[in-house]
Amino acid sequence: MSAGGPAALRGEGLTRTFRSAAGDVHACVDIDLEARPGELVVVTGPSGAGKTTLLNILGTLERPDAGRVWVGETEVTALDEDALAEVRRRDLGFVFQSFGLIPVLSAAENVELPLRIARTDPRERDRRVADALRQVGLADHAGQRPGELSGGQQQRVGIARAIVAEPRVLIADEPTAQLDSRTATAVMDLIVDLVHTRGIAAVIATHDPILRARADRVAELHDGRLLAAEGRLRRDRRR
DSSP: OOOOSSOSEEEEEEEEEEEETTEEEEEEEEEEEEEOTTOEEEEEOSTTSSHHHHHHHHTTSSOOSEEEEEETTEEGGGSOHHHHHHHHHHHEEEEOTTOOOOTTSOHHHHHHHHHHHTTOOHHHHHHHHHHHHHHTTOGGGTTOOGGGSOHHHHHHHHHHHHHTTOOSEEEEESTTTTSOHHHHHHHHHHHHHHHHHHTOEEEEEOOOHHHHHHOSEEEEEETTEEEEEEOOOOTTTTO
């Protein structure tokens, strides 16, 4: 599916400053960024550039000091915490560097957590979990716990959990940082395929040059400032 249409995720004028005894840290300074359905936006920059803070703000996990965020047509920065929680459940999927799986639960049970929270009908829940695990290539590992899976398999479970509720936006912070190069490439291929086939808008922070090369657009941060947002919506690249 080609990228296009109205932005699924959009931030305008995003600013966040942390105050400490050593002085102010400007994590984000007046940043504008958007992602459209079927578009992979990669956020790069050195450690401390503000990548994680930007993703947290876009993902509604942190409020900016100034600026606004929209998920679809909803300005989420204007919502209270209960409404924000609903937006996260309905529209956002998260993939974490540390996998974020619950050790005592099986792969399938970890994946179904968002659907249990949303009180999805059990039969529909089972269907979606099986489909998500199939898409990430783990249909035969549904009953295994995280400790019985490799790092790459655990991250695939994390991706399945992120997409099982069929979100419009996927946010991932360094999703391949703990993986070897071969496994990281396989996980990147999976993310790119899901973004383009499902029409998900994705914003991913990474140092990985291979994932950067696969992006539709690259946003480069330094000292909390957006220096560049290179690339275009590559509508014709998969034709």
